[in-house]
Each structure stands twice: as structure tokens, then as C-alpha cells.
Amino acid sequence: MRNLKRVLSLALASVMLIGMMVIGAGAADKTAADLTDMDKVTNKEAVSVMVDLGIIVGKPDGSYAPTEGVDRATMAKLITYVLMGDVDAAIFEGTSTDLTDIDTNWAEGYIKYCYANGIISGDGQGHFFPTQGVTVVQAAKMLLVALGYDANASKYQGNSMWSVNIMKDAQVAGLLNGVEGTANDTLTRDGAAQMIYNTLNAKTVTPKFQYDMGVQYLSEYVVDSTTLGYQTYGMVKVNPTVTGIEDGKAVLDPAIAGTNKLSISKTLTATPDMVGNVVTLYVKGTLNTDGTYKASSLISSSLVISATNVLGTSTDGTKVTGYEAGKTNDLTTNKTANKTYIAELDESVNYFENGTMLDNVAAANAAIKVGTVVELIDANGNGKAELVKLTNKSVKTVSGDVKTKTEDDVLMVSVPGVTTNYVEAKSVSGYEGLAKNDVVLTVEIGGVTYIEKANTVEGVVTGIKNNTYKVDGVYYGVSGLVVNGMEGYTANDFKNTYTFYLDNGNNIVKAVKVTEETVTKTAVVLDYGKITSSAIGASFVAQAQLLFEDGTVEVVEMSKFGGKTVVNADAGENQVNYDTVAANKGVFVDYSVDKDGKYELTLVDSAEPIATDKGITTNTAKFDGTNIANANTIFLVKKGTTYTAYKGIANVPSIAKADLKSGQVVSKDGVATYVYIVADKFTGDVAAAKYAYILNKDAYEVVSDGNNGLDYVYAAIVDGVKTTLTVDTTDYVKVNGLVTYVTTDGVVSEAVKPVTPATGLKSISGGVMVVGADETAYLYNDSTVFYAINEKTGDVETVTASDIAASETAKVAVVLADGTTNNTASVVFVITPAV
Known part of the structure; x- marks a missing residue:
């Protein structure tokens, strides 16, 4: 073989070594799948190949421990295996060295063995330090010598630049590809596997020496025709494509390797993510003289996806027709106008759905719906996607307990609601740990059903917009994987808690109402009542009228107050008299609901009266002159006989000192969480006309108005800020663009009035702009806010005057500053018209 396949100073006949030098393919007892922490391994392909070859077997506890360091003794063993295969170390123990440790x-x-072949040299004073961690540069030197590099001639030792020389040659040889760490870092087990893998795939070299005046020098390295892996193990890399899965095994193209027709198709386990991808595996054999491969057996025990680049993933139902990088799709049939694509398709594209190749792009588009996982994959590294993978999952509910049994030594499993009776367990993946009523996503690929539990979000719907539902501040779409993902949700229910089950794109596939309240919440108790009877078997029912944080008022049955049962007569132990309870009105209570729907109330001890000698001013942190509020503070306001809820100090209307009668505040860490206010009226209940810019009259969010009715929220620019505008009815908003509006209690209470912008921005510079055909002049300054609005897309950008160019087609709307006498602009809207 090569000159390193010798052992110096061994008094052994070479014939004794022949049968010990190389392990046969599949001789290793373990595969990478047996390693308990393979999910933590970064260099999975390298570790898989090392385990398949028997070079590494993992730790005694079954793990690989990828982040642990490698000591110098272990590195010596690994290099011996790289050069000689699975060889008994005892045959080398008679070798003479000057190492004393x-x-x-x-x-x-x-x-x-490594010392005898010049791979290691010690420190020159008889020490090898076998238990010390091997550094990246030390390991690189050992592996370079294993490839045939001469340590002395290449100045890897006895030279002040030895570290630089090693790292440079290791980089050129490809030994450091995928290896993390600097030269002097301790090599990790993950990194060691990658370095050895790189070495096996590197071609060996033979040094060529010449002489100059009797002095030998290295003239060049002659690169051999084969890799070290081939020389030691007959290892040759094969890269077929997974075109499908049958009975959990990969269908490969090409299905054979070598001239002897070794069939590798349908022999190795595959997972759904492999379908359509190029994979790496290794076969063992010899090369023909013409360089073609003559295969003999399979080395790999598993498939590893070759380097691919997922250019983008979509789950919103966007079709793939016409993808161009950086372009927008204006195909109206796709309903994705103005959406920028995330990738560009290659000239030739393969489409797969659930592991099956589709005929063409039309078939792919027909299969795409909201919730379909669309992956755009660049498998050949040209920056374009030549593989489009679609995954359409089914939504199912586990209807009973999962059961297993054994028939004729075959494990069988039954997953009610997913499988039909018992099926072979090997045909179902992910059934472990499932329970009755679990909602799952399933997909069948190649005869195997893959199951995963659906993620969930639980909460109250606080807004509805364009068929999306806001839960806990996040909008969720409705999945197309089911006929009606919101079937379990009561329309416009803004009070009750639901569990929403989600597909892989966080779209709702199922809604289930939470029937039992288990969370303590806060409310204001407004009044009490009781129902008594003098008849035989007379009953007593205690009632409480509660004002909830959404502004709704409800009379509920009260079972306990302050942890004690409410009774009508004299109170015994763990009881409280109704008359004592009824004295606590207009105060905050914490409440919970028991399984019978009865309320248990407890006074909030931290609640304090608010300062009635102060008014409340919107957007003032100290809202009554004493207490601090912020955007999360909930205000519950009683005006006359009506109750209104507001969230945030910016949203509660101002109240004059004379109008604020009473109230309570609950604070946490110095900031008010709940405020209850009794007031005669708000300051300026009906506001003067204001300006807003409606961004999209057709898109709005439906929310509760706090009084069992609905409000509608539009994206708009209000008072120079991009925010929202709340209106009583959609009939009030009929146009996009600049409008004037009037509010009552902070809600638009009559139809908005359009403001016609002027056409043409004649000039803008030096603090003066000239607008429209009549060339009206306006002043602007540093306080003037400019908005650039794309009328077609609705995109809004805050700009400065210097960003705006004169334009005959631009539409300009100007809001004058309050009290101006010289046409000073407060807000300027510059609208690019739709074309």
C-alpha cells in the first residue's frame, strides 16, 4: 500500500499482519443511530461514517459527547485506525521508542505505531503527554503526516513557524473544512470526527526530493490518484437522489453503484426530509484501471443529506408560478400581488408532494393551500431552487388510548382516530406519548405515517382582521388543511378562552372552548343581590354584579367571599354574612369560577382610592396627579349608567377634576394595573374634527366595544402617528386617504369626511413648499411630519423634506398646525398615485 503501512522495529513477520489491517464493511457493531445524543452532533455525516467504519464507537454510556475534548492518546488510536483499520494495539507494544510516559x-x-511512523515525535525529552488534550494544530500535523507529508521537510517541527506551516497545509488539503476552533484550541470529539473524515476523503501525497550540492531538499508533493479512505477501507463516496420512500426505505436514483450492479436502492432507512435531496453514502470496493468503480459491499448504515441550501419556506398558500428573486408577483390568480418572492426557481425544477414526484408546476400549484409547507431548495449550489417540496398534513384527533400488542413477534400499534385498528408499529412514527383528545398532524410518506402533536395557543380573541384572529397580541390565520379551522369558535366571541390548535405555519386548524376557568382574574364588584324563599326547603342564592376588564357587566352567583361561604343568617365558622359582604361596593376583587360556575370573590388588599381632587389627562403618566399608568393599565370608567373599558393611558379620555367622583386603583411595582373611575362626563366627550389618513378601507379588525357590541379598527395615520382608528360601524369609512372625523368616548361616531388632496407638488425647499394647480404655498419646519404613501400598496414611510422630490402627479394633503396664521404645516401627506 503506502509507506506508512509499515511498523518499524517490530520483530513480526508481515504475513501475520495481513488479516488484521482492514475491517470489512459492516464490521462495526454500532451505527450512528445507536448514539443517544446524535441530535447534538454538528458533523453528522462525519460521525456516521466514522461509526460505520468502526473508527469510533461512542462512549460506554451509549453517547458520543460531541463537545468533549480528545486527548493525545485517543488521537493516536484514531490515526492508527485510519491507516490500518481495526487492528489490535498489542502487536505494536514491542516497538522501541524513547518515550518514557x-x-x-x-x-x-x-x-x-504513530511514533515509529513519524506521526508523533514527543517533546524531544522523552514525553508524549498522552492524557493531555490534543490541540487542533497538533491533530492537523498528525493527519498531514498520515497523508504522506514529511514533517521535517515541510517544517512541521524544529522551526519557529511550525504552527503556521501546519495550519496552512491543513487548510489547503481540506482537513479543516467544517472544523471549529483556532490552532491552539483543544480538539472536540465532533471536530475530531470531521478532521478524520476530511482526511479519509483527501488524496494521499508522496514527497519528491532533489539534491543541491549534496543537500537534500523537498521539491514537490506528488498527489496520488486515490484517497486515504480508499487505500485503507476501499471507501468510495456515492451521491444518489432520494426519489421516494417505500416501507421506510429510500428509493434511490441511481439505484446501483459500480460495475457489478450493487443495488443500494430500498436498503437504507429514509426520513421525509430526504425526499428530493441528494444524499451521501459510501460503498467498499476497488477501482478499475480506467477509474470506474467496481463495488463489493455497502459501508454506510444510514443516509445523510448532502449540503443543501433551503432558500425559503412558505406556509401562507403562495403559489410557485413565476418566482423571480427580488421581483413581485402580479398574477391576480395567485392573490399575492405586491408580495416579494423569497427565491428564484431554476430552469429545471422537480416538484414533490408528500414524497411523491409531481408531473409539473401546475400540479404543484393545485396542491398548495394555506398550511402547506413549501420548501425551496438549492441542491446544486447555484443560488436557485431546483427542488420544490410540498408537505400537506392531515389534521386528526386521537379518539382513544394508544395501544400496542405483539403478533407473531411483530409489534403492532393502534392509534384511534389515526390508524384503522392495529398496524405494524414500524409503519407509524411518533405515536409514543400520545393521549386521547390530542390533536395531531399526520402525513403518510412511503408507507409510513408520521405523527406530530399540533402546537397550541390559548387565550381570548381580542381582534379579527381579514380572516385572521388576534390571540395574546398575535394574529393567526386559518389553515386550508381542514374545511373549517374555526368550526369550534363562536363568531365574534371576545370574552371566552379557547385553545387553538395550529399547523406548521401557525395557522389555526381547530378551536376548542375552554369550559372551566382556572385562572384568577380581577373585576370591580358594583352591587350585590340575593334570592331567598320562605318555602319548605328554602334556598339562598347570593349574587354579585361584576364589571369585567373588557367593560362588560354581568350578574353572577357568588358562593364565597374572602374564602368563606356567603350565608343569609348568622355566620358560623368559615362563613360570612351576606350583609357584611354587601358593604363592599365599587371596589376591586379577584375572582375565580368553580366547576359549577359559581364565583369566589376576594377583596384586592392593595387597592386604594384614587385622588378625586385631581383630574385625569390622557397621555400623562401620573394620571390623577399621584398614581402612574402606562400602556398596559386597564381603565374601567362608569359614566352615568354606562361602563367603558380602555387599555393604556393614551386611550382613556381626559376627565376634569370636577367630574371625577370616586374610584380605586390597583398597582404593582408602582405602576397601576387596574383603575376604576366614576365620572359625570369626560372632558370634551364629543371631540372637534380631527385629521386621519385611512390606509385601507377594506381591511379592519373586529373587536369588542366592552358593552356586548362590536367596534372596527382601521390602520391609519392619526395626529402624525401611524396607529389605528376605532369606529362604531364600517359604514362610517368608505374611502382611503385623508379624512376628518369626530369621536365620542374615543370612538368615531359619525361618517368620516374625505379631504381632497391637491395634485402636484410644484416645489419643496428652504422651508417652503408649493402645492396644487393654484400654487398654494405652505411653510414647514423641523416639527413638520412628512409621510410618503404608496397609494397602490398602502406602504407608509416617515421621511424628511429633503427626501421628497417635486412631482406633477403626486397628491399632497396638508394638515395645518394648530393656531397657525401663516400656513405652517403640521403634517404633510405625499401620496404616490396608483398606476
Whole structure:
């Protein structure tokens, strides 16, 4: 073989070594799948190949421990295996060395082999330090010598630049590809596997020397025709494509390797993510003289996806027709106008759905719906997607307990609602840990049903917009994987809690109402009542009228107050008299609901009266002159006989000192969380006309108005800020663009009035702009806010005057500053018209 396949100073006949030098393919007892922490391994392909070859077997506990360091003794063993295969270290123990610290080490034989072949040299004073961690540069030197590089001629030792020389040659040889760490870092087990894998795939070299005046020098390295992996193990890399899965095994193209027709198709386990991808595996054999491969057996025990680049993933139902990088799709049939694509398709594209190849792009588009996982994959590294993978999952509910049994030594499993009776367990993946009523996503690929539990979000719907539902501040779409993902949701229910089950794109596939309240919440108790009877078997029912944080008022049955049962007569132990309870009105209570729907109330001890000698001013942090509020503070306001809820100090209307009668505040960490206010009226209940810019009259969010009715929220620019505008009815908003509006209690209470912008921005510079055909002049300054609005897309950008160019087609709307006498602009809208 090569000159390193010799052992110096061994008094052994070479014939004794022949049968010990190389393990046969599949000789290793373990595969990478047996490693318990393979999910934590970064260099999975390298570790898989090392395990398949028997070079590494993992730790005694079954793990690989990828982040642990490798000591110098272990590195010696690994290099011995790289060069000689699975060889007994005892045959090297008679080798003579000048190393004094290895005789009792478990790796003595391996160290002596590496020393005899110049792979290691010690420190020149008889020490190898076998238990010390091997550094990246030390490992690189050992592996370079294993490839045939001469340590002395290449100045890897006895030279002040030895570290630089090693790292440079290792980089050129490809030994450092995928290896993390600097030269002096301790090599990790993950990194060691990658370096050895790189070495096996590198071609060996033979040094060529010449002489100059009797002095030998290295003239060049002659690169051999084969890799070290081939020379030691007959290892040759094969890269077929997974075109499908049958019975959990990969269907490969090409299905054979080598001239002897070794069939590798349908022999190795595959997972759904492999379909359509190029994979790497290794076969063992010899090369023909013409360089073609003559295969003999399979080395790999598993498939590893070759380097691919997922250019983008979509789950919103966007079709793939016409993808161009950086372009927008204006195909109206796709309903994705103005959407920028995330990738560009290659000239030739393969489409797969659930592991099956589709005929063409039309078939792919027909299969795409909201919730379909669309992956755009660049498998050949040209920056374009030549593989489009679609995954359409079914939504199912586990209707009973999962059961297993054994029939004729075959494990069977039954997953009610997913499988039909019992099926072979190997045909179902992910059934472990499932329970009755679990909602799952399933997909069948190649005869195997893959199951995963659907993620969930639980909460109250607080807004509805364009068929999306806001839960806990996040909008969720409705999945197209089911006929009606919101079937379990009551329309416009803004009070009750639901569990929403989601597909892989966080679209709702199922809604289930939470029937039992288990969370303590806060409310204001407004009044009490009781129902009594003097008849035989008379009953007593205590009632409480509660004002909830959404502004709704409800009379509920009260079972306990302050942890004690409410009774009508004299109170005994753990009881409280109704008359005592009824004295606590207009105060905050924490409440919970028991399984019978009865309320248990407890006074909020931290609640304090608010300062009635102060008014409340919107957007003032100290809202009553004493307490601090912020955007999360909930205000519950009683005006006359009506109750209104507001969230945030910016949204509660101002209240004059004379109008604020009473109230309570609950604070946490110095900031008010709940405020209850009784007031005669708000300051300026009906506001003067204001300006807003409606961004999209057709898109709005439906929310509760706090009084069992609905409000409608539009994206708009209000008072120079991009925010929202709340209106009583959609009939009030009929146009996009600049409008004037009037509010009552902070809600638009009559139809908005359009403001016609002027056409043409004649000039803008030096603090003066000239607008429209009549060339009206306006002043602007540093306080003037400019908005650039794309009328077609609705995109809004805050700009400065210097960003705006004169335009005959631009539409300009100007809002004057309050009290201006010289046409000073407060807000300027510059609208690019739709074309």
C-alpha cells in the first residue's frame, strides 16, 4: 500500500499482519443511530461514517459527547485506525521508542505505531503527554503526516513557524473544512470526527526530493490518484437522489453503484426530509484501471443529506408560478400581488408532494393551500431552487388510548382516530406519548405515517382582521388543511378562552372552548343581590354584579367571599354574612369560577382610592396627579349608567377634576394595573374634527366595544402617528386617504369626511413648499411630519423634506398646525398615485 503501512522495529513477520489491517464493511457493531445524543452532533455525516467504519464507537454510556475534548492518546488510536483499520494495539507494544510516559497507558501500542511512523515525535525529552488534550494544530500535523507529508521537510517541527506551516497545509488539503476552533484550541470529539473524515476523503501525497550540492531538499508533493479512505477501507463516496420512500426505505436514483450492479436502492432507512435531496453514502470496493468503480459491499448504515441550501419556506398558500428573486408577483390568480418572492426557481425544477414526484408546476400549484409547507431548495449550489417540496398534513384527533400488542413477534400499534385498528408499529412514527383528545398532524410518506402533536395557543380573541384572529397580541390565520379551522369558535366571541390548535405555519386548524376557568382574574364588584324563599326547603342564592376588564357587566352567583361561604343568617365558622359582604361596593376583587360556575370573590388588599381632587389627562403618566399608568393599565370608567373599558393611558379620555367622583386603583411595582373611575362626563366627550389618513378601507379588525357590541379598527395615520382608528360601524369609512372625523368616548361616531388632496407638488425647499394647480404655498419646519404613501400598496414611510422630490402627479394633503396664521404645516401627506 503506502509507506506508512509499515511498523518499524517490530520483530513480526508481515504475513501475520495481513488479516488484521482492514475491517470489512459492516464490521462495526454500532451505527450512528445507536448514539443517544446524535441530535447534538454538528458533523453528522462525519460521525456516521466514522461509526460505520468502526473508527469510533461512542462512549460506554451509549453517547458520543460531541463537545468533549480528545486527548493525545485517543488521537493516536484514531490515526492508527485510519491507516490500518481495526487492528489490535498489542502487536505494536514491542516497538522501541524513547518515550518514557506511555508504558502504562491504555493506548501504548497505538502511540508506538504513530511514533515509529513519524506521526508523533514527543517533546524531544522523552514525553508524549498522552492524557493531555490534543490541540487542533497538533491533530492537523498528525493527519498531514498520515497523508504522506514529511514533517521535517515541510517544517512541521524544529522551526519557529511550525504552527503556521501546519495550519496552512491543513487548510489547503481540506482537513479543516467544517472544523471549529483556532490552532491552539483543544480538539472536540465532533471536530475530531470531521478532521478524520476530511482526511479519509483527501488524496494521499508522496514527497519528491532533489539534491543541491549534496543537500537534500523537498521539491514537490506528488498527489496520488486515490484517497486515504480508499487505500485503507476501499471507501468510495456515492451521491444518489432520494426519489421516494417505500416501507421506510429510500428509493434511490441511481439505484446501483459500480460495475457489478450493487443495488443500494430500498436498503437504507429514509426520513421525509430526504425526499428530493441528494444524499451521501459510501460503498467498499476497488477501482478499475480506467477509474470506474467496481463495488463489493455497502459501508454506510444510514443516509445523510448532502449540503443543501433551503432558500425559503412558505406556509401562507403562495403559489410557485413565476418566482423571480427580488421581483413581485402580479398574477391576480395567485392573490399575492405586491408580495416579494423569497427565491428564484431554476430552469429545471422537480416538484414533490408528500414524497411523491409531481408531473409539473401546475400540479404543484393545485396542491398548495394555506398550511402547506413549501420548501425551496438549492441542491446544486447555484443560488436557485431546483427542488420544490410540498408537505400537506392531515389534521386528526386521537379518539382513544394508544395501544400496542405483539403478533407473531411483530409489534403492532393502534392509534384511534389515526390508524384503522392495529398496524405494524414500524409503519407509524411518533405515536409514543400520545393521549386521547390530542390533536395531531399526520402525513403518510412511503408507507409510513408520521405523527406530530399540533402546537397550541390559548387565550381570548381580542381582534379579527381579514380572516385572521388576534390571540395574546398575535394574529393567526386559518389553515386550508381542514374545511373549517374555526368550526369550534363562536363568531365574534371576545370574552371566552379557547385553545387553538395550529399547523406548521401557525395557522389555526381547530378551536376548542375552554369550559372551566382556572385562572384568577380581577373585576370591580358594583352591587350585590340575593334570592331567598320562605318555602319548605328554602334556598339562598347570593349574587354579585361584576364589571369585567373588557367593560362588560354581568350578574353572577357568588358562593364565597374572602374564602368563606356567603350565608343569609348568622355566620358560623368559615362563613360570612351576606350583609357584611354587601358593604363592599365599587371596589376591586379577584375572582375565580368553580366547576359549577359559581364565583369566589376576594377583596384586592392593595387597592386604594384614587385622588378625586385631581383630574385625569390622557397621555400623562401620573394620571390623577399621584398614581402612574402606562400602556398596559386597564381603565374601567362608569359614566352615568354606562361602563367603558380602555387599555393604556393614551386611550382613556381626559376627565376634569370636577367630574371625577370616586374610584380605586390597583398597582404593582408602582405602576397601576387596574383603575376604576366614576365620572359625570369626560372632558370634551364629543371631540372637534380631527385629521386621519385611512390606509385601507377594506381591511379592519373586529373587536369588542366592552358593552356586548362590536367596534372596527382601521390602520391609519392619526395626529402624525401611524396607529389605528376605532369606529362604531364600517359604514362610517368608505374611502382611503385623508379624512376628518369626530369621536365620542374615543370612538368615531359619525361618517368620516374625505379631504381632497391637491395634485402636484410644484416645489419643496428652504422651508417652503408649493402645492396644487393654484400654487398654494405652505411653510414647514423641523416639527413638520412628512409621510410618503404608496397609494397602490398602502406602504407608509416617515421621511424628511429633503427626501421628497417635486412631482406633477403626486397628491399632497396638508394638515395645518394648530393656531397657525401663516400656513405652517403640521403634517404633510405625499401620496404616490396608483398606476
